[in-house]
Amino acid sequence: MSKVLLQVEDLRTFFFTRKGMVKAVDGISFHVDEGETFGLIGESACGKTVTALSIMRLLPEPAGQVVDGKIILDGVNLVELDKKEMRKYRGKVISMILQDPMTSLNPVFTVGDQIAEAVRLHQGLRDEQVTEEVISALKLLQIPAPEMRLRDYPFQLSGGMRQRVVGAIAMSCHPRLLIADEPTTALDATIQAQYIALFKDVQEKTNVSIIFITHDFGVVANMCHRVAVMYAGKILETATTREIFKEPKHPYTNALMQSVPRLDQKGGRLYSIKGQPPSLRDLPPGCRFFPRCPIAEDICQQQEPAEVEVTKGHFVSCWRVQ
Amino acid sequence: MLSIIPRIDEKPEKRYTGGLSRRTRITRKLTLIIPATILILMVIIAIFADLAWLGLPDVGLAPHDPDSGEITDRFLPPAFMEGGKTDYLLGTDRLGRDVLSRVIHGARISLSISMLVIFITAFIGTVLGIISGYLGGRLDGLIMRVTDMALSFPGILLALLLAVSLGPSYWTVVLALSLLGWAGYTRMVRGEALRLRESDFVAQARISGASSWRIMLKHIFPNTINSLIVMMTLSVGMMIIAESTLSYLGVGVTAPTASWGSMVSDGRSYLDTAWWMSFFPGVAIGLVVMSGNFLGDWIRDRLDPRLRQV
Numbered sequence: 001m002s003k004v005l006l007q008v009e010d011l012r013t014f015f016f017t018r019k020g021m022v023k024a025v026d027g028i029s030f031h032v033d034e035g036e037t038f039g040l041i042g043e044s045a046c047g048k049t050v051t052a053l054s055i056m057r058l059l060p061e062p063a064g065q066v067v068d069g070k071i072i073l074d075g076v077n078l079v080e081l082d083k084k085e086m087r088k089y090r091g092k093v094i095s096m097i098l099q100d101p102m103t104s105l106n107p108v109f110t111v112g113d114q115i116a117e118a119v120r121l122h123q124g125l126r127d128e129q130v131t132e133e134v135i136s137a138l139k140l141l142q143i144p145a146p147e148m149r150l151r152d153y154p155f156q157l158s159g160g161m162r163q164r165v166v167g168a169i170a171m172s173c174h175p176r177l178l179i180a181d182e183p184t185t186a187l188d189a190t191i192q193a194q195y196i197a198l199f200k201d202v203q204e205k206t207n208v209s210i211i212f213i214t215h216d217f218g219v220v221a222n223m224c225h226r227v228a229v230m231y232a233g234k235i236l237e238t239a240t241t242r243e244i245f246k247e248p249k250h251p252y253t254n255a256l257m258q259s260v261p262r263l264d265q266k267g268g269r270l271y272s273i274k275g276q277p278p279s280l281r282d283l284p285p286g287c288r289f290f291p292r293c294p295i296a297e298d299i300c301q302q303q304e305p306a307e308v309e310v311t312k313g314h315f316v317s318c319w320r321v322q
Numbered sequence: 323m324l325s326i327i328p329r330i331d332e333k334p335e336k337r338y339t340g341g342l343s344r345r346t347r348i349t350r351k352l353t354l355i356i357p358a359t360i361l362i363l364m365v366i367i368a369i370f371a372d373l374a375w376l377g378l379p380d381v382g383l384a385p386h387d388p389d390s391g392e393i394t395d396r397f398l399p400p401a402f403m404e405g406g407k408t409d410y411l412l413g414t415d416r417l418g419r420d421v422l423s424r425v426i427h428g429a430r431i432s433l434s435i436s437m438l439v440i441f442i443t444a445f446i447g448t449v450l451g452i453i454s455g456y457l458g459g460r461l462d463g464l465i466m467r468v469t470d471m472a473l474s475f476p477g478i479l480l481a482l483l484l485a486v487s488l489g490p491s492y493w494t495v496v497l498a499l500s501l502l503g504w505a506g507y508t509r510m511v512r513g514e515a516l517r518l519r520e521s522d523f524v525a526q527a528r529i530s531g532a533s534s535w536r537i538m539l540k541h542i543f544p545n546t547i548n549s550l551i552v553m554m555t556l557s558v559g560m561m562i563i564a565e566s567t568l569s570y571l572g573v574g575v576t577a578p579t580a581s582w583g584s585m586v587s588d589g590r591s592y593l594d595t596a597w598w599m600s601f602f603p604g605v606a607i608g609l610v611v612m613s614g615n616f617l618g619d620w621i622r623d624r625l626d627p628r629l630r631q632v
Contacts, residue, residue, distance in 0.1 A: 056529060058525070058528055058529065087531045087532075087533060088531065089531070090528070090529055090530065090531035091529060091530035091531035091532075092531060095529060095530070096529045098522050098525060098526060098529075100522055103521055103522040103523065104522035104523050104525070104526045105523050105526070106523040106527075106541055106544075106545070107523075107545070108544045108545055108625075109544070117527070117530065117532070117540065118530040118531070121530060121531050121532060121536075122531060166526065169526065169530060170529070173530075
């Protein structure tokens with residue numbers, strides 16, 4: 001088994017708002033191995049992005065705070081680092097790609113300048129070396145004619161190309177962990193497939209670990225080695241991609257799978273999960289999925305299920321599975 | 323035999339025009355050349371009004387001493403009018419001083435005060451605005467309340483207070499105009515900073531490990547320059563007028579020193595008999611203000627990378 005790079009233990013991130021406390025992430029644990037792609041899948045507002053921001057320590061403070069838990073990256077607990085130390089990690093050890101390539105580049109600087117900024121921040125290099133690094137970052141993301149492109153402004157590039165540039169910025173300092181927050185959502189299907197292939201290639205070349213946040217099972221199947229299914233601030237099931245698709249244990253995972261349209265099945269209405277996710281401000285006691293669960297029992301309403309390992313590396317939190 | 327198929331090699335060589343007609347391109351160039359020439363000329367005139375700063379007080383562009391005149395030559399019309407003397411190209415004022423010389427010397431005061439004040443206020447306003455908008459929190463509240471105070475405080479009253487306590491002078495005018503002028507910039511820049519703070523590219527910069535100061539300097543500031551330049555060029559006119567108001571109230575540069583504003587107000591009571599007293603300094607103000615606005619537009623277009631290639 002390969003080495004563990006990131007270990008998240010019982011992470012709790014709450015938002016303290018005027019209307020009350022919002023438990024955006026409520027006790028999640030997972031780990032990411034070196035060179036692995038770990039998928040984080042779930043509906044909107046289930047806490048995927050907040051998990052990512054907690055790891056980056058970029059929560060909108062003071063409203064959002066990590067109240068409990070550990071985020072251990074290579075032996076260092078990121079939660080305990082002060083601001084200055086954390087800044088050295090950002091970009092250099094952990095990096096992140098945001099969802100929308102149209103807005104994540106500064107419109108007034110050239111592509112080259114923006115990649116160079118990240119390089120300069122973390123590596124004490126001379127100008128010629130910076131340019132070299134910038135070009136190699138562009139090459140890594142397979143951007144054609146990098147020497148030309150680095151003089152371009154973001155508006156001159158297409159969406160797919162911009163997202164590659166964003167990837168080049170993220171990879172420019174050779175990070176060990178890359179968090180990709182729905183990087184393919186804003187791209188169309190063809191470009192999406194290209195981008196995923198590109199990610200795999202980048203990972204092969206650099207052995208970077210990736211946390212891939214998405215709500216698209218197709219992307220997960222293509223991209224991830226292991227997956228965690230999040231719901232209302234908790235991870236309900238963690239397993240290898242193969243197992244999740246073959247034998248989803250949790251009723252929520254199951255329901256999600258059924259609501260994906262399939263080419264090989266004909267007819268009928270597409271399955272949808274009834275009801276709405278619970279409000280994170282006012283969670284029901286017991287299992288979070290209980291109000292919408294088709295196989296719920298009495299105990300589900302009373303007590304929260306603990307996480308059990310059904311088979312090796314396959315964790316589920318559900319009373320019916322125990 | 324005539325061929326209807328055009329031959330490729332006969333295609334006339336065409337320069338890339340960005341899809342614009344010849345006329346549009348010429349107009350665009352003129353909106354740079356004319357205002358830039360006017361402004362540069364004005365600055366040259368101001369510098370070479372006399373060469374006292376080179377130790378040659380008698381040599382210079384101004385044909386006469388701007389501050390003293392022949393009382394027998396008062397109210398002379400410009401040279402091209404009936405009764406005008408060729409010695410006084412633009413006529414004389416009520417003390418027989420040469421209007422042309424006074425306009426030339428007035429350029430020094432009017433241009434330097436307005437430029438100075440604009441740069442001081444824009445600098446203070448930008449720094450405070452970016453800090454206020456980006457860092458937010460209590461500091462933002464404090465800066466904004468002070469800004470509100472500055473915006474609501476009557477400027478003339480403050481200027482008079484300063485004139486009483488410091489005495490009227492060039493620097494009193496600069497101080498009086500700067501003391502309240504920054505507030506408008508702060509308001510505008512803060513708004514921009516608030517908008518930019520939430521943008522993804524700022525988030526991306528934070529992800530790359532940039533510090534708050536770096537983000538303010540490298541990501542927020544360059545994106546506010548467009549609005550800043552527009553505001554600065556627009557305030558050229560306001561500053562010249564404000565300077566003339568203060569001079570009129572006796573806060574500004576003292577008589578007999580000429581400034582365009584004080585010349586306009588001087589001539590006001592003689593408009594029906596000696597219109598040239600106010601007209602020519604007024605033309606000078608108008609030219610500078612308009613050139614400033616045109617140049618500002620041009621610079622704004624240049625700064626937007628999207629329009630740069632057009």
